[in-house]
Structure formats: structure tokens, C-alpha cells
Amino acid sequence: MTDWLATILIVLPLVAALVVWLLPLADRAVGSLALLAALVEIGVWINAVTRFDFGRSGPQFDQQHSWFGDLGVSYHVGLYGFSLWLVGMSVVVLGAAIAYAFWTGRPRPRAYFGLMLFLTGAVVGVFSSLDLLLFYVFFEAMLIPLYVLVGVWGGAGRLTATLKFVIYTMAGSLLMLAAIVAFGLTQGTFDLASGATSDNDLIFLGFVAAFAVKAPLFPFHGWLPDAYRESSAEVAAVLSGVVSKAAGFGFLFIAIPHFPQPAHDLQWLVLALAAAGLVYGSLVAFRAPDVRGVIAYSSLAQMSLVTIGLFALNTLGTTGAVLQMVNHGLISASLFLLAGVVERRATTGDFALLGGMARGRPALATLLMTAGVIALAVPGSTAFAGEFLILAGVFSQGWGWAVAGALGIVLAAMYMLRLISAVLHGQVGSAVPDEALDLRPAELAVVAPLVALLLVLSAWPAAVTDHLTF
Amino acid sequence: MPTPNVDWFALSPSLVLLGASALCLLAAVLVPAAARKFFSASVAALGFVGAGVMAGWLFADSSQATLEVADAITRDRFGAFAQILVAGAGFLAVGISYGQRTRADHVGEYYALLTASAGGMAFLVQASDLMTLFLGLEWFSICLYVLCAIEIDAVSSLEAGLKYLVVGSFGSAVLLYGLALVYGATGELQFGAIADAIQAHGLENDGLVLAGLALIIAGLGFKASAAPFHMWTPDVYEGAPTPVTSFMSAATKTVALVLAFRVLVTAFPAESDLWELAVAVIACVSLAWGNIAALVQRNLKRMLAYSSISHAGFMLIAIAADNELGAKALLYYLIPYGAASLGAFGVVAARERELGERVTLDNIAGMGWERPLLGVSMWAFMLTFAGLPLTGGFVGKFYVFAAAYDAGMWWLVIVGVIATAISLYYYLAVVRSMYMRMPELEVRLAPVGGSPPREGLLQGTVLACTAVTIGAFFAVQPLIDLAEKAAAQLPL
Numbered sequence: 001m002t003d004w005l006a007t008i009l010i011v012l013p014l015v016a017a018l019v020v021w022l023l024p025l026a027d028r029a030v031g032s033l034a035l036l037a038a039l040v041e042i043g044v045w046i047n048a049v050t051r052f053d054f055g056r057s058g059p060q061f062d063q064q065h066s067w068f069g070d071l072g073v074s075y076h077v078g079l080y081g082f083s084l085w086l087v088g089m090s091v092v093v094l095g096a097a098i099a100y101a102f103w104t105g106r107p108r109p110r111a112y113f114g115l116m117l118f119l120t121g122a123v124v125g126v127f128s129s130l131d132l133l134l135f136y137v138f139f140e141a142m143l144i145p146l147y148v149l150v151g152v153w154g155g156a157g158r159l160t161a162t163l164k165f166v167i168y169t170m171a172g173s174l175l176m177l178a179a180i181v182a183f184g185l186t187q188g189t190f191d192l193a194s195g196a197t198s199d200n201d202l203i204f205l206g207f208v209a210a211f212a213v214k215a216p217l218f219p220f221h222g223w224l225p226d227a228y229r230e231s232s233a234e235v236a237a238v239l240s241g242v243v244s245k246a247a248g249f250g251f252l253f254i255a256i257p258h259f260p261q262p263a264h265d266l267q268w269l270v271l272a273l274a275a276a277g278l279v280y281g282s283l284v285a286f287r288a289p290d291v292r293g294v295i296a297y298s299s300l301a302q303m304s305l306v307t308i309g310l311f312a313l314n315t316l317g318t319t320g321a322v323l324q325m326v327n328h329g330l331i332s333a334s335l336f337l338l339a340g341v342v343e344r345r346a347t348t349g350d351f352a353l354l355g356g357m358a359r360g361r362p363a364l365a366t367l368l369m370t371a372g373v374i375a376l377a378v379p380g381s382t383a384f385a386g387e388f389l390i391l392a393g394v395f396s397q398g399w400g401w402a403v404a405g406a407l408g409i410v411l412a413a414m415y416m417l418r419l420i421s422a423v424l425h426g427q428v429g430s431a432v433p434d435e436a437l438d439l440r441p442a443e444l445a446v447v448a449p450l451v452a453l454l455l456v457l458s459a460w461p462a463a464v465t466d467h468l469t470f
Numbered sequence: 471m472p473t474p475n476v477d478w479f480a481l482s483p484s485l486v487l488l489g490a491s492a493l494c495l496l497a498a499v500l501v502p503a504a505a506r507k508f509f510s511a512s513v514a515a516l517g518f519v520g521a522g523v524m525a526g527w528l529f530a531d532s533s534q535a536t537l538e539v540a541d542a543i544t545r546d547r548f549g550a551f552a553q554i555l556v557a558g559a560g561f562l563a564v565g566i567s568y569g570q571r572t573r574a575d576h577v578g579e580y581y582a583l584l585t586a587s588a589g590g591m592a593f594l595v596q597a598s599d600l601m602t603l604f605l606g607l608e609w610f611s612i613c614l615y616v617l618c619a620i621e622i623d624a625v626s627s628l629e630a631g632l633k634y635l636v637v638g639s640f641g642s643a644v645l646l647y648g649l650a651l652v653y654g655a656t657g658e659l660q661f662g663a664i665a666d667a668i669q670a671h672g673l674e675n676d677g678l679v680l681a682g683l684a685l686i687i688a689g690l691g692f693k694a695s696a697a698p699f700h701m702w703t704p705d706v707y708e709g710a711p712t713p714v715t716s717f718m719s720a721a722t723k724t725v726a727l728v729l730a731f732r733v734l735v736t737a738f739p740a741e742s743d744l745w746e747l748a749v750a751v752i753a754c755v756s757l758a759w760g761n762i763a764a765l766v767q768r769n770l771k772r773m774l775a776y777s778s779i780s781h782a783g784f785m786l787i788a789i790a791a792d793n794e795l796g797a798k799a800l801l802y803y804l805i806p807y808g809a810a811s812l813g814a815f816g817v818v819a820a821r822e823r824e825l826g827e828r829v830t831l832d833n834i835a836g837m838g839w840e841r842p843l844l845g846v847s848m849w850a851f852m853l854t855f856a857g858l859p860l861t862g863g864f865v866g867k868f869y870v871f872a873a874a875y876d877a878g879m880w881w882l883v884i885v886g887v888i889a890t891a892i893s894l895y896y897y898l899a900v901v902r903s904m905y906m907r908m909p910e911l912e913v914r915l916a917p918v919g920g921s922p923p924r925e926g927l928l929q930g931t932v933l934a935c936t937a938v939t940i941g942a943f944f945a946v947q948p949l950i951d952l953a954e955k956a957a958a959q960l961p962l
Contacts, residue, residue, distance in 0.1 A: 067947065141859050151902065151905070151906045162902070163902075166894060171891050175887065178884060181868065181871045182880070
């Protein structure tokens with residue numbers, strides 16, 4: 001049974017997706033079923049945590065079956081300590097997204113919830129792959145449901161948004177495919193647990209290209225504003241909270257350990273891009289005219305910070321980066337869902353038309369405030385712990401990088417406080433009707449657990465940082 | 471006059487199809503009009519099943535490649551594999567054809583021609599000398615010329631038939647000239663003997679041989695619709711009746727590429743440096759031209775035609791690699807490609823019958839929601855064309871890239887990757903149309919009244935194509951094992 005846990009985590013949502021697609025269920029039943037599957041998935045993950053042996057390194061719950069033997073490709077999955085936390089964050093955020101969509105009600109629910117569940121399976125697959133080609137398969141499989149989720153259920157500009165999103169990500173991914181072919185055939189295996197290394201800079205850059213688009217890093221972020229603005233709130237939450245972490249995982253698990261020499265030689269390049277993205281993203285977030293713009297560009301900045309931590313190439317930076325990935329997944333999901341809540345009431349996310357929503361809406365104000373304050377890494381918060389580790393890690397590589405990182409953190413305070421005050425405080429905005437309600441119980445039930453998890457992590461960040469195995 | 475020993479078993483796939491063809495022709499005269507369509511379609515379907523079974527048996531029973539019938543044909547697994555693909559494509563094409571409103575008085579002939587052309591294809595892939603090569607090629611081509619023009623009421627169909635005839639004949643002439651030059655230089659017809667003669671007489675750089683080789687590559691390029699020999703493809707694919715197009719796109723390409731690989735590696739191993747480069751260049755041109763021209767198409771059949779040109783490019787990469795991995799890649803690639811090609815044209819045929827007009831990106835708007843089965847299937851076909859995971863097209867492209875990399879042609883991998891990135895734009899345009907746009911005006915349905923016809927057979931065929939397309943992704947090992955057995959019998 002234990003051996004099957006990683007496989008179950010991948011297959012369960014995929015089977016649920018098939019059930020939703022194929023059985024002629026009523027609309028309400030579809031949503032409930034999808035939510036149930038998402039909750040069971042979280043339950044399976046909790047079960048996996050309790051069974052996980054944090055005392056030993058190497059993959060656990062691993063399973064391997066040959067897929068096509070002549071090239072040495074296999075279905076090989078398993079979880080490390082760090083990927084366990086990424087999977088956990090993902091299933092929680094996707095569960096929240098499904099619950100939010102269920103409450104909001106989406107047209108064509110069978111297609112919608114099936115795609116959300118399929119996406120869940122693909123995301124978990126990315127974080128549990130121990131085979132390079134399998135990783136690529138899941139990495140691309142994420143794109144398929146996202147393409148439809150944004151393209152069908154998105155806003156007015158959804159067609160352009162999906163087109164940009166797909167062209168950018170596929171351009172990166174295909175370079176990675178070429179790199180995978182080269183790496184795998186040179187090594188004679190596609191297995192990631194084998195510890196094969198290469199010192200070919202070009203192959204390394206092929207991987208970096210894919211992850212730099214997915215994260216995204218400056219200047220590969222052209223798809224980001226459209227995709228985050230045009231998709232529905234819960235899909236934006238998944239995009240920025242979960243999907244971007246696939247890039248962090250890729251850097252951490254593939255690009256850095258399998259290319260030690262190129263990663264070391266080209267460290268300056270990735271760090272420079274990440275530092276530029278951090279400062280640029282923070283500045284644009286500070287000037288963004290709407291709620292989603294701030295969260296979108298802050299996401300660019302935060303993923304750049306995570307990349308800085310990973311490319312510090314030491315334990316301190318890596319630990320901080322993993323913690324910060326979990327943090328950012330929860331923060332950004334909470335913020336996007338709250339943005340969706342605000343947009344449902346005011347029909348806009350434009351700061352010029354918003355304001356004064358705190359009065360008479362204590363639940364909304366409390367949750368937005370808490371999530372925002374954690375996002376700006378106030379001391380004592382889990383984001384502070386993560387960012388501190390990242391800065392400490394990168395400081396040893398050169399104080400200049402740490403300065404850029406610190407600058408980003410200062411700017412984070414500026415754009416987050418601007419977001420909070422523009423939505424909650426000041427004059428009541430012209431688009432905010434007096435009768436707009438506070439969070440409904442269902443909305444509260446979706447967002448409050450995410451924020452509660454952030455508070456738990458703030459009290460005990462060691463839950464993640466002391467339980468990382470590689 | 472001595473007669474050669476004929477291995478009838480080796481010829482059985484072709485013979486079964488010829489027999490089915492003869493029965494269909496008889497049916498056109500003897501069976502009453504009311505039952506004619508059902509009878510001839512059933513005979514054709516059974517003929518394809520029979521040919522597939524015989525080819526499968528031939529595959530199992532040919533553990534050694536041997537030359538049969540006075541060394542004119544090769545009995546080997548490489549040919550049998552391609553015959554299975556042709557038989558499968560023909561079988562599915564019958565399913566797509568059945569609901570087509572062709573003229574009732576030509577329905578027997580239609581299936582007779584379909585089976586006869588498949589018989590020619592099955593013969594061609596076994597060819598092992600220049601005469602059987604040309605015979606097989608003309609045999610199936612002439613059947614296809616007529617099939618393209620079979621809807622004689624439709625101007626477009628006549629035009630397609632004529633265009634295909636003129637350009638195809640030109641291609642055949644080029645090929646024939648090449649064959650003649652090679653024969654003139656070496657004095658041999660049989661592929662292996664040509665290779666020996668080139669070796670023995672030191673003809674590696676002989677002008678006649680090289681000119682002949684170039685013309686042979688060009689002639690086969692016409693049939694495989696590889697750029698720059700593709701000019702006929704968009705017009706013919708668009709104008710021909712859609713079921714015929716579906717069969718051509720899957721089967722003609724299969725046999726032309728399989729045969730090209732066979733000729734090049736058995737007859738011209740001494741010139742491999744030259745033809746590898748030539749094929750690689752043609753592959754690049756096909757990828758570039760096919761993909762870029764497909765970007766601007768609104769008509770779905772034209773778009774798929776250009777896409778088929780680009781796929782010829784991908785498969786030529788596998789040929790250019792000139793190694794066992796390349797042979798495996800080519801054979802594997804053909805499975806999901808053929809299924810997706812048939813299926814995609816099947817979906818086009820379904821829409822065509824609903825609307826009674828040409829299918830464009832505009833009039834499939836919203837179709838995915840109205841016709842869930844066809845919509846999801848089209849999704850799968852576009853994904854497999856684009857080489858995205860969970861479809862066989864992904865594994866096929868992966869093998870092709872692996873073969874090119876293995877042969878040291880990493881630049882072909884880069885070209886392939888760029889081409890794939892471009893192709894996403896137009897493949898996803900189909901999905902975008904079907905799911906993300908709603909029809910701007912009420913789509914005018916064909917004047918049949920009420921809901922459009924429910925074509926169980928067509929839908930079943932499309933579903934089967936989807937199953938193969940997606941199944942090929944999961945069942946890579948068994949398929950690759952078969953391809954490996956087939957590839958092992960080539961002199962690589």
C-alpha cells in the first residue's frame with residue numbers, strides 16, 4: 001500500500017476527472033463529486049506525510065515500470081521530503097480552487113471540474129516524477145487543461161491571453177524537449193534518481209529556458225499579465241500558486257543537481273535575471289492599477305526571489321526557497337481568491353473604483369489584511385522565515401545579490417500595503433455598492449483554511465524546513 | 471520460357487485486396503441498387519480486415535527477410551508492418567466513406583477502387599526491384615486519380631482529380647527517368663544488386679547514378695508530398711471527396727515514406743552521405759513550408775493538407791537519420807499520425823455533411839460543445855499532430871528527435887523543435903474555434919430538416935482513431951517492439 005501512495009496521488013484525480021467527464025451526472029452532483037475527490041486527495045496526502053520517513057534521504061513511495069525500454073524511459077515516481085511539501089501545497093490550493101468554483105458556479109460544470117481534476121493529477125505528477133521524460137509529459141499535461149480553463153471560462157481578452165500563454169510556454173518547453181533528448185541519449189538513461197550529470201552548457205540552458213518561462217523570470221514573463229488577468233479567480237490562483245512552482249521544482253530537482261558545473265558557471269546569469277525580475281516585478285506591482293495586476297507582478301517578483309534562493313547553490317538558500325514556494329503558493333492563492341471575492345462584489349478590480357471595503361465587512365478585511373501582511377514578509381511570518389533564509393543563503397555568494405533581494409522585500413511592503421489600503425480603506429469606491437456583503441460562509445470556508453495554514457506555518461516554519469530530504 | 475517460383479503467401483495481402491476489389495466491381499453490376507452500398511462496403515471492409523490479418527501473419531512468419539518471385543519482391547517484416555498500416559487505414563476509410571452521399575450508381579466502383587489502390591500500396595511496400603517499384607506506384611496512383619474525381623458532379627472533385635493526374639504523372643515520369651538512369655549506370659534492377667554493382671564498379675560518384683538517385687528522391691517526394699514537391703497537395707486534398715482525402719493522407723504517405731527508406735538503404739548505401747543530406751534538406755523545407763503555409767489557412771482541409779506536408783518533413787528526419795532508431799521512429803510515427811489524419815478528416819467529413827458546405831475555422835465555431843465526441847476527438851488529433859503528451863504523436867516526435875540526435879544531426883532536432891512551436895498556432899486554432907468561440911451567425915445546417923444525421927458508423931470510426939492515437943502513447947513498448955523487429959530486417 002505504502003509503495004502505491006505516489007501513484008495514488010497522481011491517479012486519483014485523473015480517475016475522478018474521467019468519471020466526471022463520462023458519467024452523465026447532474027450539475028450539482030458534478031461539483032460535489034469534484035470537491036469530494038479533492039478532499040480525498042488531501043486526505044491521501046496527509047496519510048503520506050504520516051507514513052513518510054523524514055530520517056532518510058532518497059525517494060520514498062517510489063514505483064518504477066518500464067515504459068519503453070529501448071531508450072530507457074520508465075514510469076518512475078516517488079516523493080522526496082521537499083516534493084512532499086510541494087505536493088501538499090498543490091493539493092490544498094487546488095482543493096480550494098475547486099471549492100471556490102463550486103460555490104461560484106461555472107457554466108458547463110462537467111467539462112470544468114473534469115479539467116480541474118485533470119490539472120491536479122498533472123501537477124502532482126510533475127512533483128513526483130523521477131524520470132525525465134515522464135516529468136516532461138506531466139509538465140506539458142498541465143498546459144492542456146490550463147489552456148481550456150483560461151480560454152473557455154476566462155474574461156473578454158481570453159483568446160489573446162491563452163495564445164500568448166501557450167506560445168511562450170511551448171517555446172520554452174520544446175527547447176527543454178531537445179535538451180531532454182540530448183541529455184537522455186548521452187547518459188543512456190532518462191532516470192532522474194540515477195544521479196547522472198552533464199557539463200554541457202547548452203543542454204543546461206535548454207532546461208533553464210523552459211523553467212524561466214514557466215516561473216516566469218524576467219524577460220520571459222510576457223504571458224503573465226494577460227493570463228493572470230483574464231482567467232477566472234481560482235484558475236489565476238492555481239496558475240500563480242501552483243503551476244509556477246513546477247519551474248522551481250525543475251530548477252531544484254533537474255537543472256541544478258544534474259548540471260553541477262553549468263549551474264555553477266552560469267549562476268551569475270540566472271541570478272542576474274532573477275534579481276532583475278525581482279526589482280522589476282516589485283516596481284510594476286507598485287504601479288499596477290488593479291488588484292490582479294499587483295498580485296500578478298508580485299508573483300513574478302516572488303518566483304524570482306525563489307530562484308535566487310535556489311541558485312545560491314547552498315543548503316540555506318535551497319531550504320528557504322522550498323519554504324518560500326510553499327508560502328507563496330498559499331499566499332498567492334488566498335490573494336487571488338480574495339481578489340475574485342472583491343471583483344464579484346464590485347464587478348471590477350480597478351483601484352480607482354475601489355476602496356473602503358473594510359467597513360462592515362470584518363471577515364474580508366481580516367483575511368485580506370492577514371494574507372497581505374504575511375505576503376510582505378513581516379517579521380514573525382512564514383514568508384519572513386523563507387525570505388530570510390534565501391537572503392542568508394545568497395549573501396555567501398555575493399552581497400550584491402542579497403542587496404537586490406532586500407530591495408525586493410522593501411518594495412513588497414510598499415505594493416502590498418498599497419493593495420490593502422486601496423481595497424479596504426479610504427473613501428468608499430464608486431464601484432462598491434453599500435449592499436455588498438461580507439464574505440459568505442462558503443467563501444470563508446475556502447479562504448480561511450489557506451490563511452490559517454499560513455498562520456500555522458508562521459508559528460512553526462520548521463514543519464517544512466526541518467523536514468526536507470533530498 | 472521458365473516461370474519463377476511464386477510465393478503466393480508473400481503476395482496474399484495484395485491478392486486479398488484485389489479479390490475484394492473484383493467482388494465490389496461485380497456487385498456494381500449484379501447486386502440490386504438498394505443493397506449495393508451495404509454489400510460493397512462490407513466486402514471492402516472484410517477485404518481490409520483480411521489483408522490486415524494476412525499481413526500480420528506474414529509479419530509473424532517472416533523471421534528472415536527473403537527475396538521472392540524472381541527476386542522482384544521482398545518478404546520481410548518491414549513491408550508487412552506497412553501493409554498492416556495500409557489495411558488499417560483502408561478499414562477506417564470505409565467507415566468514413568459509408569455515409570458519404572456519393573452518386574449511387576458509382577458506389578460499387580468506389581469501393582473497388584479503394585481496395586484496388588490499397589492492393590497496389592501493399593504491393594509497393596514489398597517492392598525489391600525497380601520494375602515492381604514503378605508498377606506498384608502506378609497501380610495505386612491510377613486508382614487514386616479516379617477516386618479523387620469520383621464525385622463528377624462536383625467541380626472541385628474533377629479539378630482535384632485532374633490536378634493530381636497531371637502533377638502525379640509528372641512525378642511518376644521523374645521517378646521513371648531516375649529509375650532508367652540507375653538501371654543504365656548499373657545494369658541492375660534489383661535493389662541489392664544495384665548496391666553491389668555500385669560497390670563493384672566503383673560507381674559511388676558516377677554522374678548517372680547520382681542523377682538517378684536525385685530523380686528517385688524527387689519522384690518519391692511527390693508521392694509523400696514533401697516540399698518542394700508538394701504543390702498538388704493542398705488543392706487535391708481540398709477538392710477530393712473527404713473520405714478519399716483521409717485515406718490518401720494516411721496511406722499514401724505511409725507507403726511512399728516506407729518505400730523511400732527501403733530503396734535508399736538497400737540500393738544506395740554507398741551514397742548514404744549524399745542522400746542523408748538531401749533528405750534532411752527536404753525535411754527542413756517541408757517543415758518550414760508546411761507549417762508556415764498552414765498558419766494562414768481558414769479552410770480546414772487545406773490546413774490539414776499543409777500539416778501533412780510538415781509531417782512528411784518530420785518523418786523524413788527519421789529517414790535522414792539512416793539508423794535503426796530512425797526506422798523504428800518512422801514506423802512508430804506512422805501509427806498515431808495515420809490514425810489522427812484519418813480521424814481529423816473524418817471529423818471534417820461529419821461537419822461537411824451537417825453543413826453541406828466547405829468546413830472552415832469559422833463554421834466549426836462552438837462545434838466542440840454540440841458534438842462532444844467529435845470535439846474531444848479533434849482535440850486529441852490536434853494534440854497528436856502538435857506532439858503534445860498523452861497522445862502517440864508526442865512519443866513519435868520524441869523518437870524522431872532521438873534518431874536524429876543519435877545520428878549526430880542535432881541541427882535537425884532544432885529545426886523540428888522550431889517547426890513544432892510554429893505548428894501549435896494553427897493546431898490550437900482549431901481547438902480555439904471549436905471550444906472558445908461561439909458561432910457568430912446561426913450556422914446554416916444542411917437542408918435535411920430537424921437535427922443533423924447521427925452517423926453511428928462515422929462516429930465509431932472517429933472514436934477508433936482516437937483510441938489508436940491515445941492508446942499509442944500508453945502502449946509504446948509493444949508497438950516499438952514490433953517496429954524494432956521490422957527495422958531489424960533492413961540492412962542498416
